[in-house]
Amino acid sequence: MHSFVELSAEFETYFNKRHFPVHPATLYDAAQYILKIGGKRVRPVSVLMANELFAEITTDAYSVAAAIELFHNFSLIHDDIMDKAPLRRGMETVHAKFGDSTALLAGDVMLVAAYEQLNNINHSKLHDILKLFSKTAKEVCEGQQMDMDFEKQESVSLEEYLNMITFKTSVLLAASLQLGAIIGGAGEGNQKHLYEFGKNVGIAFQIQDDYLDAFGDPEKFGKQVGGDILANKKTFLMIHALSVANAQQKEELDLLLQSNNDDKVSSVMKIYADCKVPEWATTLKEKYFNNAMKHLEELAVLNSRKAELEKLARYLLQRES
Amino acid sequence: MHSFVELSAEFETYFNKRHFPVHPATLYDAAQYILKIGGKRVRPVSVLMANELFAEITTDAYSVAAAIELFHNFSLIHDDIMDKAPLRRGMETVHAKFGDSTALLAGDVMLVAAYEQLNNINHSKLHDILKLFSKTAKEVCEGQQMDMDFEKQESVSLEEYLNMITFKTSVLLAASLQLGAIIGGAGEGNQKHLYEFGKNVGIAFQIQDDYLDAFGDPEKFGKQVGGDILANKKTFLMIHALSVANAQQKEELDLLLQSNNDDKVSSVMKIYADCKVPEWATTLKEKYFNNAMKHLEELAVLNSRKAELEKLARYLLQRES
Numbered sequence: 001m002h003s004f005v006e007l008s009a010e011f012e013t014y015f016n017k018r019h020f021p022v023h024p025a026t027l028y029d030a031a032q033y034i035l036k037i038g039g040k041r042v043r044p045v046s047v048l049m050a051n052e053l054f055a056e057i058t059t060d061a062y063s064v065a066a067a068i069e070l071f072h073n074f075s076l077i078h079d080d081i082m083d084k085a086p087l088r089r090g091m092e093t094v095h096a097k098f099g100d101s102t103a104l105l106a107g108d109v110m111l112v113a114a115y116e117q118l119n120n121i122n123h124s125k126l127h128d129i130l131k132l133f134s135k136t137a138k139e140v141c142e143g144q145q146m147d148m149d150f151e152k153q154e155s156v157s158l159e160e161y162l163n164m165i166t167f168k169t170s171v172l173l174a175a176s177l178q179l180g181a182i183i184g185g186a187g188e189g190n191q192k193h194l195y196e197f198g199k200n201v202g203i204a205f206q207i208q209d210d211y212l213d214a215f216g217d218p219e220k221f222g223k224q225v226g227g228d229i230l231a232n233k234k235t236f237l238m239i240h241a242l243s244v245a246n247a248q249q250k251e252e253l254d255l256l257l258q259s260n261n262d263d264k265v266s267s268v269m270k271i272y273a274d275c276k277v278p279e280w281a282t283t284l285k286e287k288y289f290n291n292a293m294k295h296l297e298e299l300a301v302l303n304s305r306k307a308e309l310e311k312l313a314r315y316l317l318q319r320e321s
Numbered sequence: 322m323h324s325f326v327e328l329s330a331e332f333e334t335y336f337n338k339r340h341f342p343v344h345p346a347t348l349y350d351a352a353q354y355i356l357k358i359g360g361k362r363v364r365p366v367s368v369l370m371a372n373e374l375f376a377e378i379t380t381d382a383y384s385v386a387a388a389i390e391l392f393h394n395f396s397l398i399h400d401d402i403m404d405k406a407p408l409r410r411g412m413e414t415v416h417a418k419f420g421d422s423t424a425l426l427a428g429d430v431m432l433v434a435a436y437e438q439l440n441n442i443n444h445s446k447l448h449d450i451l452k453l454f455s456k457t458a459k460e461v462c463e464g465q466q467m468d469m470d471f472e473k474q475e476s477v478s479l480e481e482y483l484n485m486i487t488f489k490t491s492v493l494l495a496a497s498l499q500l501g502a503i504i505g506g507a508g509e510g511n512q513k514h515l516y517e518f519g520k521n522v523g524i525a526f527q528i529q530d531d532y533l534d535a536f537g538d539p540e541k542f543g544k545q546v547g548g549d550i551l552a553n554k555k556t557f558l559m560i561h562a563l564s565v566a567n568a569q570q571k572e573e574l575d576l577l578l579q580s581n582n583d584d585k586v587s588s589v590m591k592i593y594a595d596c597k598v599p600e601w602a603t604t605l606k607e608k609y610f611n612n613a614m615k616h617l618e619e620l621a622v623l624n625s626r627k628a629e630l631e632k633l634a635r636y637l638l639q640r641e642s
Contacts (some may be wrong), residue, residue, distance in 0.1 A: 027466035082422040101403040119451045136591045137433045145348035
């Protein structure tokens with residue numbers, strides 16, 4: 001079994017090439033640009049790791065991994081247009097650098113390129129792979145739409161938020177693992193456990209992300225601490241705080257959400273602390289982490305083969321092993 | 322053999338259903354909206370007609386036809402965002418009605434839905450169908466990018482314009498026919514002739530479209546006559562006029578392109594007439610029509626089977642049979 005780091009290097013070698021023709025450069029340079037920005041490549045490497053649980057990693061797994069990474073970048077380009085985001089991983093976003101129209105088209109060709117990668121795999125598995133991939137692709141779009149809808153909604157329930165997060169961010173990791181399992185020849189039961197493992201890790205990761213946005217060490221987190229609070233984002237923390245706050249705290253939160261005072265972040269954080277939001281978030285994250293571990297346990301392969309996936313989950317969720 | 326009108330009715334029955342889930346309605350109502358606006362469905366019906374040249378029409382052909390129509394609508398939604406178009410077929414465009422972000426996502430899910438339709442076909446043909454479909458999808462995006470690039474380019478050659486038009490509008494009709502031929506079990510030679518037939522009909526159609534924008538009967542054409550001239554669009558007519566105009570005409574055209582006087586349309590039309598642009602355009606359209614007919618002739622099926630496709634070409638290109 002290979003470690004995440006080893007497979008990450010293998011994938012980088014495979015993926016680090018020009019994926020698009022030269023002409024028209026105005027379109028394809030924009031598409032190529034975001035791929036160069038990089039990222040941790042967690043999803044594509046998960047395809048390889050899931051494959052290796054059941055069999056030697058095949059070239060098909062690399063094609064599927066590339067498709068997943070292209071899809072992920074397609075969704076980043078289009079999400080950044082919708083969110084009017086100026087920066088992505090510290091670099092200019094595609095639309096900021098090349099304009100909205102070219103970014104839109106660059107996303108489109110990236111989605112098509114993802115399907116082209118899938119079409120490289122063994123014909124006998126193509127139908128099943130396409131089916132899961134397209135289902136997931138639609139869910140990711142649905143998650144993004146829900147996220148936009150929430151901005152206009154007065155209140156969002158924890159269940160609604162969980163559902164949105166599951167679609168917007170978790171199903172792609174879940175599907176990556178299941179796709180790798182399909183390539184590796186896994187049975188349906190094992191496929192499902194891997195899918196659920198990925199989904200639960202993804203949700204736990206998002207809870208952690210919301211938590212760190214408020215309570216993280218600014219130097220380690222790499223984003224502005226309190227950014228979600230300043231942007232009035234409905235996060236796990238805010239949704240929970242609003243649901244457990246007493247009348248006075250609720251009124252204060254509602255006022256803070258309408259204000260832009262200098263002490264907005266610290267005032268909201270004070271209410272979070274009074275409402276024991278950090279403890280609640282830690283427990284919730286733990287719950288999803290434990291769910292993930294349960295599905296990993298139930299996977300019918302030798303325990304020794306599962307070690308690398310468990311390590312990856314612990315690494316992503318910042319847990320000491 | 323069935324006529325275009327008959328197959329159009331069959332396709333409408335097949336296609337006229339809800340293609341998307343109910344939830345989230347904010348996303349899928351937008352996607353569903355454009356499908357209801359309709360259109361002539363020339364491309365999907367071409368899939369069925371090409372299938373029927375070689376064999377009875379199968380359910381696979383309907384799946385591919387639906388994929389083509391979904392893809393076409395995906396590209397319309399995204400093009401309308403880029404062009405900031407307020408109307409499409411006399412109705413509000415998706416982005417005008419639902420906002421840019423939702424329109425962007427509605428286009429995305431429509432493209433995914435197109436691939437889902439393709440995944441319904443017989444597994445033995447899936448790889449070849451996907452390959453041609455994705456190649457074409459990228460070309461359509463490239464054509465749209467070239468069209469946007471031309472707006473910023475000082476001069477565009479006839480060759481560049483032809484290349485752009487081929488990608489932006491003709492390859493989809495060409496591919497529709499070839500995809501139908503693949504489903505019908507045609508050999509490679511016949512596939513290629515059908516592709517070239519469609520490509521040439523598509524180019525001839527665009528020449529006619531550019532021509533009618535200036536010289537058409539406003540009542541029949543259904544668009545503002547002279548719209549391309551007012552928008553300074555580089556069309557077949559303008560590109561040719563600029564290339565054959567004498568020094569004085571050229572200077573006048575350049576001035577007109579910078580003006581917005583009331584007599585702009587009539588002044589440009591006068592130069593078009595002096596430069597014999599209408600005659601040139603008619604001859605050029607004829608050339609592509611004849612190319613199309615040559616490829617139809619070379620198709621190795623009984624002549625009687627080709628009659629409906631020839632009728633379709635003549636109908637699209639407004640030629641009496």
